[in-house]
Amino acid sequence: MSDGGVVLSWQVIRQDDNGNRYRVGRYATRAEAQKIIDSLDELGPHRLYWVERIAQPAQ
Template sequence: MNDGTITLPWLVIRQDDNGNRYRVGRYATRAEAQKIADSLDGRGHKQLYWVERIGQNGIK
């Protein structure tokens, strides 16, 4: 990218007990996003965390 912008195409998504979904953060690489999702998931709460790329499943 020549214009100095940073692309963060990977999202960590959280779903709570009621099925509500939230964006937790945006990351440059899938590995970085997965590391965050795994660390949050390992806390033992009932929330579900996963990684999606922007543009998948209608997310923009």
């Protein structure tokens, strides 16, 4: 997926207390995704977030 030509290769995932997983957003760089996690971690403990690389389709 891209946003105006920028490839969004990284996603932030959140897992809730019941084990359900949700995509928080997609980002162009790992650093950008990690910055989002860092800001979300400030909201409080007991939230689990991580960054995943999104596989790009073969061309």
